[in-house]
Amino acid sequence: MKPFLDNLVGGKQGAAGLLILAVLLLVVFPLALDAFRLNMLGKYLTYAFVAVGLVLCWGYGGILSLGQGIFFGLGGYCMAMFLKLEASDPESTKIQSTPGIPDFMDWNQITELPLFWQPFHSFGFTLVAVIAVPVLLALIVGLAMFKRRVGDVYFSIVTQAIAAILTILIIGQQGLTGGVNGITDLRTLMGWDIQSNEAKTTLYFVCAVLLLGCILLGRFILSSKLGRLLMAMRDKEERVRFSGYDVASFKVFVFCVAAAFAGIGGALFTLQVGFMSPSFVGIVPSIEMVIFAAVGGRMSLLGAVYGALLVNYGKTVFSESFPELWLYFMGGLFIAVVMYFPNGLAGLWQSHGRRWLARIGQRRQAQVETAPITPTPAAKPETKTAATALETTP
Template identity: 45%
Template structure:
């Protein structure tokens, strides 16, 4: 094992330990409000890791991941709304003249079914879109445009269904989940730690996928899809699979988000949030997994800080920050740090003393090679 590979391993271990320590110790230093914000940022990080798998490793730039995030959030919100209604119709349905519970709401009466559907529905939508587009070899900017069209269609559909899913107002007014009151401090703390655990498991899953044979094929698809096809692999199957995994992680992030935020509306799954999700990965660093986590937390923390300190200027400040990162840190935070450590490792390896080679004897043998 070379000095460079040892350094990379040490960096990953150190980064993992630092992230874990920060997340576990945060409740000791943050207020309840700030801890709630961090919990939502960690949910965003789960989505960002899935987006890094398809963009950083596979080269699929999706500008519609807000849809999958929203579908997961709506799935959990529907269960929470039914629990708050205590067997009756949700309030917005009564106001809209709906007399019976729509058929597609019935499965969400069960918490287990709600969790399953919040994962399955985004993955099913991703499968349909991915299969139809990747099979027809639609990629690059054309796929990005199609993913934005999906956002427009979904948001328009949700906004127009006031009586069925709350329309523009979305779903809110939740009280309990599994018998726990969502407003209590102990419940909020428990949800935060659940998010930390899910984030850790997702990180391990994404690192395993990226480092496995599957990850190498995904990188090959990104760099030379036609060559992958010519040597006998089917890029469509790999792209559809990883796209569905990414959509499932987005749905999972939406579930954790709604439990801590308490509201979901069509605006939160629109084009602007979808583009912001891509920027999280760009800020942290593509094809690094860790960069997706750091980028999601850093970008959202900066957004919150600037919006509080400079309510009129924060969009301009955020835009300037993204421009600076794009121009001067094209590989993102983690990618840039990785390059610096690799240069440092190569310089140390070059300066490392080498073992002296014995001088050859009269017959051309060294003392170590001389036959006995």
């Protein structure tokens, strides 16, 4: 049991890092931030799901996907469809030409709910679809690419092309998807007002707990034999293939896991902000998601979370202060990280942070060793009583 737990949390250092992150997310931030800032932080955490998946996929598997926004958007749209159907009951839409369907369908003269929308009346089906739909698309793409040994830059280009195609498809089918505006005006979840401060705080904690669960799942995968094979495939793919392993299947698996994480993040994003649009599906958001993982460290699951928080905070500040320059800032940040800090924040901590802590430990030990030793008072000679004298007398 103990080896399993050590592998799950990553030993003492991994457990300490996970504990620090958990305390920050579950204690420090909720106490230090108001409801508005906490909701914004929750939105940042939804991107961290994608970054954690990219650490598995890109950092350890060597699969650079520039289309993770696809899976983020699919998970978000699945949740948005359920919320929109709940908000489109006949009583709330009685002023429409066709009551009981989403407003954007009525505006586009659709008189009947499309067949693929029907299952999203069920919340249980929606929860399954949030993970299953992104995983199914990832499975199709992965089998088509990896079985034919398409990888490296060609795979990245293909994922970018799929992201562009899906964005155009969503915008073009305005009557079915809401078009460029997306699916908006989402207010309740099974009768629960998700726009209130209490609901946003609750959703923040749900997001934080699920994120920690995904990190633990990622560590479990990396600590298993599969994790070692992923690193071996990244460095010497042909050698692993000649050893008899099905490299394509392992790549498909980790790609699907990353897609599942992104889908969960997209669904939580929809709940946090109350809408979903194609602007989160295309090429630009997908590249931004890669930047999150690169800044945090593409070999660190915890670093990916910090990277997502830091970059999104910087994006918010720069977009408010310099609305015309923040895209250049994002591009410059990615170039600087790749050129000067290839291992991101996690690499800086390993190269400087641990060394700094080691120096502090050495100084404390030296102080202890050089501290003057206070002499202890000499013990008084023991006086023998009559009883002890008799016992010691031969």
